[in-house]
Amino acid sequence: MNVLCAILSLLLSLTSVSWAGEQNGLPPWDPNDSTALYDATRVLEEEVKLAARPQTYILIDLTTNAILIKGRGIELHRIPIDNWSASHLSELAVAYRLRERPPVNRRKLDPLGGTEQDPISLADMPTTFALHFSPPMTILVRSSNEGHPWQWATQRGREWWRRLTAWSLTLWTGEKPPSLPSLDLTISSDHAQSLAWTVTESMPFLIHRTTRP
Amino acid sequence: MQRIVLSLWSGLICLLLLSLVQSSGIPVSDASSAPPSPIDPALLQTLQARYKALAKQLTQLMPRQPYILVDTARNHLYVKRADQVMLDALASTGSGTILDKPGDSKGQWIFDTPRGEFSVQSRLTNPVWVKPDWAFIEEGLEVPKTQADRIEPGVLGEYALGFGKGYFIHGTLYTRLLGKNVTHGCIRLNDDDLKSVYNLAKVGTPIMIF
Numbered sequence: 001m002n003v004l005c006a007i008l009s010l011l012l013s014l015t016s017v018s019w020a021g022e023q024n025g026l027p028p029w030d031p032n033d034s035t036a037l038y039d040a041t042r043v044l045e046e047e048v049k050l051a052a053r054p055q056t057y058i059l060i061d062l063t064t065n066a067i068l069i070k071g072r073g074i075e076l077h078r079i080p081i082d083n084w085s086a087s088h089l090s091e092l093a094v095a096y097r098l099r100e101r102p103p104v105n106r107r108k109l110d111p112l113g114g115t116e117q118d119p120i121s122l123a124d125m126p127t128t129f130a131l132h133f134s135p136p137m138t139i140l141v142r143s144s145n146e147g148h149p150w151q152w153a154t155q156r157g158r159e160w161w162r163r164l165t166a167w168s169l170t171l172w173t174g175e176k177p178p179s180l181p182s183l184d185l186t187i188s189s190d191h192a193q194s195l196a197w198t199v200t201e202s203m204p205f206l207i208h209r210t211t212r213p
Numbered sequence: 214m215q216r217i218v219l220s221l222w223s224g225l226i227c228l229l230l231l232s233l234v235q236s237s238g239i240p241v242s243d244a245s246s247a248p249p250s251p252i253d254p255a256l257l258q259t260l261q262a263r264y265k266a267l268a269k270q271l272t273q274l275m276p277r278q279p280y281i282l283v284d285t286a287r288n289h290l291y292v293k294r295a296d297q298v299m300l301d302a303l304a305s306t307g308s309g310t311i312l313d314k315p316g317d318s319k320g321q322w323i324f325d326t327p328r329g330e331f332s333v334q335s336r337l338t339n340p341v342w343v344k345p346d347w348a349f350i351e352e353g354l355e356v357p358k359t360q361a362d363r364i365e366p367g368v369l370g371e372y373a374l375g376f377g378k379g380y381f382i383h384g385t386l387y388t389r390l391l392g393k394n395v396t397h398g399c400i401r402l403n404d405d406d407l408k409s410v411y412n413l414a415k416v417g418t419p420i421m422i423f
Contacts, residue, residue, distance in 0.1 A: 034253065037260045044267040051274045054330035056423050071330050071421040073271040076282060106323070109312040111353040119308030119394040122286050197286045198423050200328050 028063045029210070036063075036210075043208040046095045047073065050204050057204040060139075060183070062086075067187070069198055079195055082144040083186040089209055092181045096133035096205045102126050102196045125193035133205065138182040141196070143189035183207070280419040281333075281382070281410065283400055285326045288392050290382070290400060292413045299413060302406035303391045307398045312347055322347045324397045327380060331420040335375035336411065340383065341366040347397065370404055372411040376420050382410060 029036035043059070050057045051073040059068040060081075067079040086092070105124060107117040127143035169175075187195070279299060282291040285306040292300040307326035314320035344363045349356045357363055370384015385391070385401035402410065 031261060031264075032257065034257050034260060037257065037264060041260055041264045041267065044264060044271065048267055048270050048274070051271055054332075054419075056329050056421060069423050071423075072419070073275045074280075074421070076421055076423050077284065104309065107310045109310050109351055111312075111351055117310050119310055121394055194286050198328070 039209060042094050043206055046206055050095075050206070055204070057206065058199070059206045059208065060185070061208045062210045063208055067185070067191075067195060077194075077198070079187060079191045081185055081187055085184045086182065086209075088179045088181040089183075091179065092137070092183075092207055092209050093135060094206055094208075096135065096137055096207070098199055098201060098203045098205060099132045099134055100201050101199050101203075102129040102131070104196075122190075122193045122197055125196040127189040127192045129192070129196055131199065136180050138180065139205075140182065140184045141192050142184065142186050143192045144186045276419050278415075278418065279413050280421060281414060283326070283420065283422040285328070285394070285422060288394065290402060290406070290410070292410060300406065300409050302402050302410070304406075305385065305387075305391050305393055305395050305401040307396055308394050312351055315350060322397075326396070326398050326400060326422060327378070328422050331376040331380075331422065333374050333414050333416050333418040333420065334377055335373075336414070336416060337373040337375070339366075339371060340369045340373035340381070342368050345379065370402075370407050372407050374411065374414055382420075383407070 027040065029040060031037060040063075047057075047059065047070075051070070056069060056071040056076065059070055061068060062081075062084060065081040065084070067081060068075050069077040069079075102125070104120060106120060109117050129141050131139040131141065133139070275295075279292050279294045282293055283289070283304065283306065284291075288304050288306055290300075290302045290304040291298055308324045310324050312322045312324070314322065342365045343360070344365055346356050368386060369381070373381045373383040375381050380398055380400075382400045382402065384404055384407045387395070387401075388403050391401065391403060
């Protein structure tokens with residue numbers, strides 16, 4: 001009986017080693033949690049499709065709190081997420097395409113002006129911005145180290161206004177507004193600028209959601 | 214009237230409370246309230262097998278040979294093989310500025326380094342620069358009528374790696390500008406780094422630019 005137990009334990013440990021080996025480290029979620037495994041498999045299915053084509057894509061991994069810029073399955077760059085919140089997370093699809101990149105104030109060259117124009121750099125990129133996707137979904141990126149109460153108040157004000165108008169509309173018409181999923185990401189201002197720099201129009205985004213509270 | 218004002222106030226208070234919860238740093242999600250599904254061992258096994266198969270498939274898509282990685286935000290070019298960094302070079306990439314096309318009210322050039330995945334399409338030694346229209350217009354000059362008037366040797370360094378649509382990884386005379394976004398979309402390196410990249414890259418070597 002003891003021998004049988006030992007063999008079983010050995011087999012179990014071998015299984016976990018092979019899992020870990022294939023994943024290059026243990027997955028951040030429980031491989032025996034069918035919901036987490038189902039979500040991870042759905043993301044991986046979409047990623048395999050994207051990685052098969054010559055393009056870069058972004059994986060927002062809420063299980064590891066990271067935004068990964070990837071190509072061919074390789075992690076090209078990692079941006080840590082300080083904090084996140086979501087509404088209608090259960091309605092979140094796995095794959096999205098960015099409708100347009102955040103606006104950039106590009107300098108125009110004037111051949112006759114004779115003055116040299118400064119190039120754009122990371123410092124020109126916004127630290128707070130919204131990304132809109134197809135199918136409809138919004139990601140609001142905020143900077144964690146802005147520390148400006150005015151900006152905080154403006155963002156909150158906008159959010160309240162959005163909710164108030166939706167609520168008033170419901171009250172007025174009796175119809176519930178469409179529940180669109182949205183994601184709020186808080187990252188450092190450097191990383192927010194880096195993300196705004198990196199994203200391009202129609203860039204594919206994958207979202208690996210988490211069921212953890 | 215009083216009832217409307219009261220409901221408006223209570224709505225506002227609810228919004229304020231919800232907003233404070235969201236800003237408290239606790240991930241708020243709808244899915245967290247979903248009951249955990251019962252574990253079906255057979256389903257779990259199927260899912261695990263599927264996950265492993267997909268993970269293997271993804272690994273097979275990763276380049277086996279060295280690849281070039283360009284970080285346009287920080288102006289660095291790396292040559293990597295798997296996780297190993299074979300070369301880390303300071304580069305200059307696209308300035309992001311714009312130039313209007315004369316005679317075309319809507320047309321303009323945007324001097325960005327393209328982002329995405331490309332591959333080395335050509336390997337040149339002692340390349341010459343065939344100046345495009347924008348190079349003349351930018352300087353307030355007339356665009357020449359003959360090809361010969363566009364050729365400028367000695368400005369691209371000893372080597373150039375083409376990756377499509379006129380974009381190259383090449384050398385520069387302006388090494389003091391390395392680390393800055395100053396180019397018209399090409400990727401500039403100093404002579405030593407350019408030689409290393411040229412020796413490591415073959416036609417077909419993947420170039421990932423972000």
